[in-house]
Amino acid sequence: MKTVILAEKPSQAKAYAEAMQKSKKQDGYFEIQDPIFNGETMITWGFGHLVSPVSPEIYKDEWKAWCLGNLPMIPERFQYEVTADKKKQFNVVAKLLKSADQIVIGTDADREGENIA
Template sequence: MKRVILAEKPSQAQAYAESFGKFSKKDGYIILNPSNDIITWGFGHLVELASPEEYRDEWKKWNMKELPIIPQTFKFKVGQGKSKQFNIIKRLLKEADQIVIATDSDREGENIARSIISQAKADNKEIKRLWINSLEADEIQKGFSDLRDGKDFYSAYIEAQTRQI
């Protein structure tokens, strides 16, 4: 089974890798040895809401009388200058049998991961959730030995995305 671990940021991915011992760094991801599990990461909001003018030209310049601006459907996009890392993640997620969301253990972390997974069109994969509050090696290992079902955290994603919108 090919497993891809999605961290929120490079430093978090590095801490995970170090807790496993042997690993090799690649461009935009880390391969754990001997399991061949892959850790990759976002940075900032890799996937973000489209700005108002991307829906309608007349929304580029608006005034208070025109608020609220609510499009029929909300559009998400990869942030400017972030395409290279997104494309690496997208390829890895497409090849994965299982995705482990290993972003920060909060609604925002869930939103960051699920937005990336959704934009990569990889939300049909089995999803597990790492739920830890420490980057100490023993806590990381304990968390990876007790991964939770990703479905249990989906509502946190909806809450955070609703707040974002």
């Protein structure tokens, strides 16, 4: 069984890893060994906004310039993007989560933490 623990930020993932019997830092995650988990276990993290909403002009050209007459700007379907500086970590998280048999949400239990999860 493969377990992936999703932390909110790198410092939180590090604290979780340090609480385990053994941990090894990898690129974008920690491999851990501890008797509380059976099989392969990893801890990875998000940070801030790995995924962001696209700019209004992506939906409609007339939304490029702010105008009171265009409000409210509510697209039929919201679109999101991963910015270049966050793409590497996004890909690490996505790959680990897709390969997991079990996912443990270890983000903060507040609005931001829940949104990251």
